[in-house]
Amino acid sequence: MRRRKSTIFFLVLGICLIALAVALNVGWILLNLREVALMIFGIVFFALIITGLVLNTIFLIREIRRNEQHDAFLNAVTHELKTPITSIRLYLETLKTREVPPEKRREFYDVMLSDSNRLLNTVEQVLQASRTREKQRQLNITEIELGGLIEECVALAQTRYKLDETAIKLVRPAEAVKISGDASELQTVFTNLLDNAVKYSPDAPRISVRVRVSGDKRVRVFVKDNGIGLAPGDVKRIFKKFYRASNLRTQEKKGTGLGLFIVKAIVEKHGGRIWADSSGEGKGSTFIVQLPVR
16 A cells, blocks of 8 residues: 555656646746847847938938939039029120220120020029929920021030130031921920030030941930040939039039939930940040930
């Protein structure tokens, strides 16, 4: 009887120890799982915080850059408006208060006319930039002979900047290249490109404009200059609104940072595209406009 009780005691003790061991193991596993779950939750939460900080930093950097570009634009526009107005006022006061010889008077008139054109160009750029945001604005589509339109733009640039006939070389196909588009808008495109080519080239610019029709019913216009060129980082960003190339010589030239933005918007409205190419700073630039042929 005593042996039986002893057996039962040790059997119960063994069962209790086994149950305790199982309970301890289960508890340990549950505790570890909880710690693992907490650790995973902590890692995920930390990753979300880091992601939020990174996105917030990127957003702030973009806003800072946008604000800097906006401030630069306002400064540039202020300069582009104030400088010619000051010049015109000075010449008018001189003409009013002094006796000016006829030849000098004609020189004053030429300068004032040039400053007036500069003012008009700045205002037109700002208005054109605002119009590009109007998606519903309809183009005045007509049939255009592209070679003739570009020839007019070349003649205008030669007159405006008083260039000799060899400064801008135009190469166009013998046959007419007809496209559908808004003549006024496309004239803005090539006038802007030629203005930039002259503006960012040395005192004796050498510019070539080549019109070439490809086999896929598209025409490409290459505007190449011998100017200050573009850094690799500027080639794609040059068409952004308010953006101006990082080249120090570019910064010396005043501008609104709207010209190429307007050009890109107009070209894309005509179903085309534009891109730039440059071997680097000081090695000139080439701007390529691609448009569908009618």
